[in-house]
Structure formats: structure tokens, C-alpha cells
Amino acid sequence: MTLLQELRARGLLQDHTPGVEELLTNEKVKGYIGYDPTAPSLTIGNLVTIMMLVHLQRHGHTPVVLFGGATGRVGDPSGKDAERKMLDIETIEHNLAHQQKQFQHILRFDQGDNEALLTNNYNWFKDISFLDFLRDAGKHLTVNYMMSKESVKRRIETGISFTEFSYQLLQGYDFYHMYQNMGVKLQMGGSDQWGNITTGTELIRRKVSGEAFAITCPLLTKADGTKFGKSEGQNIWLDPEMTSPYKFYQFFINATDDDAPRFFRIFSLRSIEEIEQIIADNAQNPNQLKRTLAEDVTKFVHGEEALEKAIATSQILFGKGTKELLFSMSEKEMLETFEGVPTFEVEAAKFADGLSILDLLGVETQILCSKGEAKREIKGNAISLNLQKVGSDSLVVAKDDLINGKFLVVNRGKRNFHLVVAK
RNA sequence: GGGGAGAUUCCAGAGUGGCCAAAUGGGCCGGACUGUAAAUCCGUUGGCGUAAGCCUUCGCAGGUUCGAAUCCUGCUCUCCCCA
Numbered sequence: 386m387t388l389l390q391e392l393r394a395r396g397l398l399q400d401h402t403p404g405v406e407e408l409l410t411n412e413k414v415k416g417y418i419g420y421d422p423t424a425p426s427l428t429i430g431n432l433v434t435i436m437m438l439v440h441l442q443r444h445g446h447t448p449v450v451l452f453g454g455a456t457g458r459v460g461d462p463s464g465k466d467a468e469r470k471m472l473d474i475e476t477i478e479h480n481l482a483h484q485q486k487q488f489q490h491i492l493r494f495d496q497g498d499n500e501a502l503l504t505n506n507y508n509w510f511k512d513i514s515f516l517d518f519l520r521d522a523g524k525h526l527t528v529n530y531m532m533s534k535e536s537v538k539r540r541i542e543t544g545i546s547f548t549e550f551s552y553q554l555l556q557g558y559d560f561y562h563m564y565q566n567m568g569v570k571l572q573m574g575g576s577d578q579w580g581n582i583t584t585g586t587e588l589i590r591r592k593v594s595g596e597a598f599a600i601t602c603p604l605l606t607k608a609d610g611t612k613f614g615k616s617e618g619q620n621i622w623l624d625p626e627m628t629s630p631y632k633f634y635q636f637f638i639n640a641t642d643d644d645a646p647r648f649f650r651i652f653s654l655r656s657i658e659e660i661e662q663i664i665a666d667n668a669q670n671p672n673q674l675k676r677t678l679a680e681d682v683t684k685f686v687h688g689e690e691a692l693e694k695a696i697a698t699s700q701i702l703f704g705k706g707t708k709e710l711l712f713s714m715s716e717k718e719m720l721e722t723f724e725g726v727p728t729f730e731v732e733a734a735k736f737a738d739g740l741s742i743l744d745l746l747g748v749e750t751q752i753l754c755s756k757g758e759a760k761r762e763i764k765g766n767a768i769s770l771n772l773q774k775v776g777s778d779s780l781v782v783a784k785d786d787l788i789n790g791k792f793l794v795v796n797r798g799k800r801n802f803h804l805v806v807a808k
Numbered sequence: 809g810g811g812g813a814g815a816u817u818c819c820a821g822a823g824u825g826g827c828c829a830a831a832u833g834g835g836c837c838g839g840a841c842u843g844u845a846a847a848u849c850c851g852u853u854g855g856c857g858u859a860a861g862c863c864u865u866c867g868c869a870g871g872u873u874c875g876a877a878u879c880c881u882g883c884u885c886u887c888c889c890c891a
């Protein structure tokens with residue numbers, strides 16, 4: 386199976402330039418994807434294109450990660466309705482360092498003939514003067530050509546700064562530079578990047594009569610049409626400090642049934658044959674499919690050990706968990722189980738003569754925003770303490786309610802757990 | 809440059825002197841049903857208070873009034889039309 390066939394089978398192929406198939410069968414190719422350091426961590430949304438790099442490498446080619454240390458300072462208009470906020474340089478450097486670490490878990494950087502490479506376009510842009518750039522890049526493409534791109538057209542009415550307008554030229558220059566200096570012939574990315582990518586292939590053609598190639602993947606959406614990658618309005622990050630492996634695992638468990646097969650094809654490292662087999666076997670059992678999906682991805686991103694913990698926690702919280710079980714757990718077990726569950730500390734003394742449930746929820750912790758909200762939620766039967774529903778907002782939490790004398794498990798709704806630690 | 813319209817609670821959008829913490833829809837959150845899913849139905853959606861009630865909120869700053877989101881003045885911003 387060729388790379389292209391594999392990407393297609395996995396739902397990771399939207400579009401490609403002619404001749405890619407031949408290129409990939411005839412030679413070992415270096416292919417890159419650019420990532421803008423606009424956040425301290427990569428997100429699960431980024432993971433989609435990262436999978437393209439993973440498969441590229443698994444097919445014996447060389448994946449190249451390009452960090453937009455320079456272009457991240459400018460902002461890509463693609464898919465944006467409004468001008469983007471600029472980040473300061475310290476933030477960008479900081480983000481970049483973090484993202485770099487994450488890639489080291491995901492791609493293989495230590496493997497002889499096709500180890501992954503990593504570079505930063507600041508390396509070359511920092512030495513190019515504006516005049517040089519106008520001569521070397523700007524001269525070769527017409528404004529008419531640049532304006533014909535969808536990302537630009539969409540913004541012509543509402544306004545686009547010269548800076549964002551120029552973005553495709555910068556990205557195109559990246560491709561050109563890497564083509565010339567690193568032998569990179571392929572650029573991949575989300576389908577929203579098609580315009581920017583082809584600016585690159587065009588620049589390469591015009592400047593050096595070279596031929597470069599592109600592959601894009603569809604933008605991943607959920608069955609309900611909303612953007613993939615957020616949970617309760619929050620981003621799912623790949624950094625375990627920012628999104629715990631438990632939450633990460635839960636993100637997939639909570640996927641809509643209809644999405645599970647698609648997600649599974651995209652994110653599982655299993656062979657496509659095995660994937661299809663598992664999907665077929667679980668046609669009547671979507672929950673099992675989602676479990677397998679969640680396990681595969683969590684293991685891939687966070688490792689075996691983190692996965693085990695995420696599963697253990699999930700089982701206690703959603704499966705066999707009872708108040709009695711919680712009280713039978715040791716302090717160590719508690720901490721391990723609830724690692725990754727949002728945790729709040731409250732002074733132990735406050736429990737000494739009883740702490741009202743409203744103060745606990747709305748004042749002493751940020752589980753809820755206010756006492757008013759706490760009252761509403763309790764009235765709505767949403768709050769549980771140590772896995773038992775709180776029926777009255779006049780409940781007082783005393784020392785005896787603390788597991789091991791220091792823990793409280795509070796949940797709001799059936800999915801949002803919190804750990805309160807008395808200190 | 810001239811003329812017009814507008815800025816309301818997360819969003820859209822009612823409200824044109826007291827009955828307005830502000831209709832309705834969407835979203836969010838929650839409940840029921842299920843399977844930690846979707847769909848559906850239901851509830852909630854500024855803060856404090858057990859409550860009566862109090863406090864903050866309708867672009868910003870003043871003013872009129874017993875009382876203003878609603879009236880007046882100035883300011884800022886947005887949109888539309890003409891030039």
C-alpha cells in the first residue's frame with residue numbers, strides 16, 4: 386500500500402498535486418508541515434496533520450517539522466475572519482520550545498536513514514532584509530495571483546492587512562528555501578493551507594524551474610458540524626500538564642458514536658486492515674470502539690503508563706465507583722487515581738466546625754462561580770459529594786466526610802469530577 | 809464632506825419613563841431517557857441573602873424625574889445612503 390493510498394483509506398487525503406504518487410514510489414522524500422507557535426502546546430487539532438508526518442515516516446520518508454518562528458510573528462489569514470493578534474517574541478520562543486519537546490515523543494528523531502528533522506524558519510528569515518525579500522520572492526509572483534487565493538479573497542471585503550496578505554509569500558518562500566537547501570520536495574497540511582502551499586510550489590517553479598508537491602488532508606469536523614478538538618469550550622492539548630491524560634482519554638470516550646470510526650481511522654496507528662476489522666466487529670458496540678480509539682490515541686501521545694492510569698481513573702469514576710470504595714482507598718491510591726482531575730486545596734481547619742456546601746463549591750474552590758450558582762446546581766440535582774448526590778443546599782461538610790481525613794470527591798453533572806484536598 | 813440608522817445581559821434580538829435582572833431564539837450548564845454517545849423532552853442561565861429584600865448591569869460621561877435600558881446634552885464607536 387502506498388502512502389497516498391493509506392492516507393486516502395484513513396480519510397487523511399483531501400487533495401494532492403499531480404505526480405506525488407510517482408515521486409513517493411520512486412524516491413525517499415522529505416516532506417514538511419509548518420506549525421505556528423501560537424500556543425504553548427500542540428493541540429489535538431494539530432494531531433491530525435501530525436498523523437500525516439507519522440505516516441510519511443512509517444512509509445520510509447523523512448518528515449520535517451517546520452516551526453514558524455518567523456511566520457508566527459505575522460499571522461496566517463487562512464480560515465480567519467479577522468486580523469490576528471501578534472504575539473511577542475518571548476512567548477513565541479517559549480511556545481516553540483514546548484512544542485518541540487512534544488514532537489520528540491511523536492516522531493522518531495533517532496532513526497538512521499529517515500529520522501525526523503526539525504527546523505525553524507526564523508533561521509533564514511532573520512537574515513533576509515525586506516529589500517532582499519522583495520527581490521527574491523516578491524518579484525516572482527503577481528499580486529493578481531496572490532489575490533486569487535481563497536484565504537485572501539474572503540478577506541478583501543472586510544479588510545486584510547498587508548502583513549497578512551504577504552503571509553503566503555513567506556510560507557511560499559519557506560518551501561522554496563527548504564527545497565533548495567534541504568531537498569524538501571513535499572509540503573503537507575490541512576486543506577485550508579492549499580493556497581499557501583501552492584504559492585510555494587509556484588515560487589519554486591518560477592525561480593528555479595523546480596517541481597515540488599503538495600498533499601492536504603480534510604479539516605476534521607465533528608458529526609454535528611462543529612470544530613473538532615474542544616471539550617466544554619476548552620482546547621485539548623497534547624501537553625499532559627495542560628490537559629491530563631485522563632481528560633485526553635475522556636475526550637475520545639465522549640465522542641459521538643458517528644465520529645468514532647472516522648477518528649479511529651485517523652488517529653490509530655494500527656494497520657488500516659486491522660482498523661477496518663475492528664470497526665466492523667464493533668458496528669453494534671460503539672462504546673467498545675470508542676474505548677479502543679481512546680486507548681490507542683492516549684497511548685500514542687502519553688504512553689502506556691499514563692493510559693493505564695486514565696483507564697483506572699475512568700473505571701472508578703464511571704464504573705464501579707461507590708462511596709464505600711472511595712473510603713477504602715489509601716491516600717496514595719487516591720492521589721494516583723485522581724491525578725489529572727481538577728484539584729482544589731482548602732484549609733483543613735475550615736472543615737473542623739463544618740463547611741457549608743455552598744461555601745465549599747462557590748467560595749473556597751472554583752468548582753462553581755458563586756454560591757448562587759451552587760444553589761441552582763444543587764437544586765438541579767447536579768452535585769455529588771463522594772459519589773452521592775447532594776440533596777440540600779444546607780448540607781454541611783464535616784471532617785467525617787473527608788476520605789482519609791483529607792479528600793473530597795465532588796462532581797457536577799455526571800462527567801465533571803473535582804478533587805478537594807484539605808491542607 | 810452631507811444625510812440617516814444604531815450601540816441591550818455569552819451571541820442574535822425585543823423592550824421606548826415605573827409591572828425590567830430585562831421577552832424570544834441560539835448557545836452554555838444541568839436533569840430525565842440511554843450507553844460517560846446522539847436525538848428528544850425538561851430545568852437553569854448577574855452577585856449577596858434562609859427570606860423579604862439589597863447591590864451591580866442595558867456603549868461612555870453628565871443631566872431631567874419621586875423613579876430611566878427607556879427622556880435631554882456631550883463624547884466614543886459601528887453600519888447605511890449621497891458626494
